[in-house]
Amino acid sequence: MQSKISTFFKSSPSLRQKSPDRASHPDHLFSFDAQNLTKEPDITVTIKRKSPDSNSANNHASNQKASKKQDSEGKMDKFGLVKCKNVLNKKRNYAQLYLEVGQSDFLLHTCKTCGFRYSTGDEGDEKVHKTFHKNYTHGIPFKGWRSERIIDSLENGRVILVQEGDPVTQQKKVQDVVHMMEMELGEGWILHKQCKVYMFVSSQRLSGCLVAEPIKKAHKIIPGTVDEKYNNVPAKEARSTVALVFGGVNLQREIMRKSSAKPYKEGSPDGVILCEKDSVPAACGIRAIWVAPCNRRKHIASFLLDAARKSFCTDVYLEQMQLAFSQPTSLGKAFISSYTRTTSFLVYKTSNDE
Numbered sequence: 001m002q003s004k005i006s007t008f009f010k011s012s013p014s015l016r017q018k019s020p021d022r023a024s025h026p027d028h029l030f031s032f033d034a035q036n037l038t039k040e041p042d043i044t045v046t047i048k049r050k051s052p053d054s055n056s057a058n059n060h061a062s063n064q065k066a067s068k069k070q071d072s073e074g075k076m077d078k079f080g081l082v083k084c085k086n087v088l089n090k091k092r093n094y095a096q097l098y099l100e101v102g103q104s105d106f107l108l109h110t111c112k113t114c115g116f117r118y119s120t121g122d123e124g125d126e127k128v129h130k131t132f133h134k135n136y137t138h139g140i141p142f143k144g145w146r147s148e149r150i151i152d153s154l155e156n157g158r159v160i161l162v163q164e165g166d167p168v169t170q171q172k173k174v175q176d177v178v179h180m181m182e183m184e185l186g187e188g189w190i191l192h193k194q195c196k197v198y199m200f201v202s203s204q205r206l207s208g209c210l211v212a213e214p215i216k217k218a219h220k221i222i223p224g225t226v227d228e229k230y231n232n233v234p235a236k237e238a239r240s241t242v243a244l245v246f247g248g249v250n251l252q253r254e255i256m257r258k259s260s261a262k263p264y265k266e267g268s269p270d271g272v273i274l275c276e277k278d279s280v281p282a283a284c285g286i287r288a289i290w291v292a293p294c295n296r297r298k299h300i301a302s303f304l305l306d307a308a309r310k311s312f313c314t315d316v317y318l319e320q321m322q323l324a325f326s327q328p329t330s331l332g333k334a335f336i337s338s339y340t341r342t343t344s345f346l347v348y349k350t351s352n353d354e
Contacts, residue, residue: 113137115183136183139205139292140176145169151307157202159307164193177209181290189350190288196312198304207295210304212312215285218324218346219275273327275347282324284312285348289332302339324348
């Protein structure tokens with residue numbers, strides 16, 4: 001067995017003849033240098049630094065955003081979500097909310113003093129109401145004009161006159177005052193072209209106004225007004241007895257009740273002013289008179305009437321009984337009676353002359 005193995009690995013003579021002879025080749029092909037084998041080869045490494053490319057960085061960032069956007073849109077489409085196009089503001093706006101439980105003035109609140117309607121809680125409305133309220137109670141702000149027609153100069157103010165033909169700025173100020181007067185006296189009848197307007201100026205505010213017009217006739221009130229007749233009605237007395245029994249004791253209690261007639265109120269619809277049938281000549285008619293609420297009881301209305309008597313007719317000073325008044329209110333009637341010192345003063349019917 002061993003002999004067979006040795007013959008298998010032994011080379012054949014044919015192969016030995018065909019193999020090249022080492023002697024036939026040059027020696028330099030098989031010669032080598034021992035120093036070259038031990039020496040390490042030279043390797044040159046060159047490193048070049050590249051400048052940063054901003055465009056490539058931006059493109060890379062935009063590509064990342066686009067890929068993220070596509071991924072998010074794919075997820076939204078996958079789950080059936082709706083994309084919102086509106087961009088929500090990060091800042092939150094806080095507003096005061098109110099509950100409506102049947103309040104009569106839920107939307108607009110009416111001021112009991114000036115009658116102005118505004119929305120409570122609204123900063124803009126409350127600021128406007130505050131300004132209007134002060135103008136109504138204290139008078140409209142007035143800094144004065146270069147050319148004023150001053151009728152009277154008093155310690156606490158002055159009376160100026162504005163009439164037809166005066167500058168536009170003065171006419172506009174008159175319109176503002178008339179608008180305040182209409183809050184109490186009604187709209188659309190106070191002023192027309194032939195009127196003369198007297199205004200009282202105090203502390204740089206117009207705190208009073210009187211509108212006068214030329215008239216030709218008036219009527220005198222009949223002495224003995226309706227309210228005096230109602231006040232003279234005697235009171236009726238009613239008596240009733242109540243008996244209380246406790247065993248054998250009887251107690252009687254007498255009750256007396258007074259039922260007086262209902263007092264007459266001039267502001268009521270039943271109130272009328274009775275005048276004489278025959279008219280008398282008159283020259284000045286007091287169409288309307290108004291004083292700011294905070295300046296009443298300071299004789300401002302009397303100052304305005306004195307100025308009208310002094311300057312309404314040229315070179316003529318009118319007497320108190322020569323002034324005629326439009327149908328007055330309850331407060332106006334009490335003031336006129338005090339100013340003229342009689343209850344039988346002149347009244348006239350106003351007309352809307354344009």
